[in-house]
Amino acid sequence: MSHEESASQESLWTIYVRLWGRAEGAGAYVKYEAHAPFGEAGWFHPHVDEPSRGPEIVVVRAHYEERSAPTKGRTDKTPVSLMLELCTLAHEVGHLRSWLKGNRTKEYESALLTMGGRLAAVPRRTPLLDSGDRLLIENEEKSAWQLGRRELRDLGFVDWNDFDTAERAGLAVYAEILG
Numbered sequence: 001m002s003h004e005e006s007a008s009q010e011s012l013w014t015i016y017v018r019l020w021g022r023a024e025g026a027g028a029y030v031k032y033e034a035h036a037p038f039g040e041a042g043w044f045h046p047h048v049d050e051p052s053r054g055p056e057i058v059v060v061r062a063h064y065e066e067r068s069a070p071t072k073g074r075t076d077k078t079p080v081s082l083m084l085e086l087c088t089l090a091h092e093v094g095h096l097r098s099w100l101k102g103n104r105t106k107e108y109e110s111a112l113l114t115m116g117g118r119l120a121a122v123p124r125r126t127p128l129l130d131s132g133d134r135l136l137i138e139n140e141e142k143s144a145w146q147l148g149r150r151e152l153r154d155l156g157f158v159d160w161n162d163f164d165t166a167e168r169a170g171l172a173v174y175a176e177i178l179g
């Protein structure tokens with residue numbers, strides 16, 4: 001690895017740690033989980049019906065070193081893409097911010113529940129959701145990417161091509177699921 005690359009990895013790591021800390025500062029419990037129900041790279045859950053638990057952000061990483069603190073690698077030494085995880089974390093912090101602003105409505109939560117239930121059903125219904133629910137889900141996803149982008153900009157992030165790619169991929173997953 002060249003000197004320049006290690007310098008850039010180092011600043012990426014600094015941003016990763018600071019963003020994780022920001023999410024905690026905003027009241028979220030941030031942690032790694034090894035398994036995602038639908039193959040997600042991460043998720044945000046406000047746990048509104050479970051106030052003792054509070055809002056949580058999950059970054060999916062197999063063989064994580066520690067559950068509730070940012071770490072650079074896995075216990076089995078398989079390399080981790082901190083860039084991809086950082087983009088995921090930023091997106092989930094975007095969902096956290098959206099929720100804190102009151103943008104996550106009851107209607108959105110209900111659309112999310114419907115989506116989860118129908119994703120688990122075989123055969124899968126197409127289209128998965130009616131157009132109203134679909135729009136609620138799509139708008140919240142776009143908004144979370146926008147708010148996540150703002151977080152990274154504040155922290156001095158510069159690798160916007162990587163973020164744009166992650167955003168496109170994230171939105172494409174929903175486009176595919178929603179049919």
Ligand SMILES: [Zn+2]
Binds near residue numbers: 095144
């Ligand atoms: Zn999302």
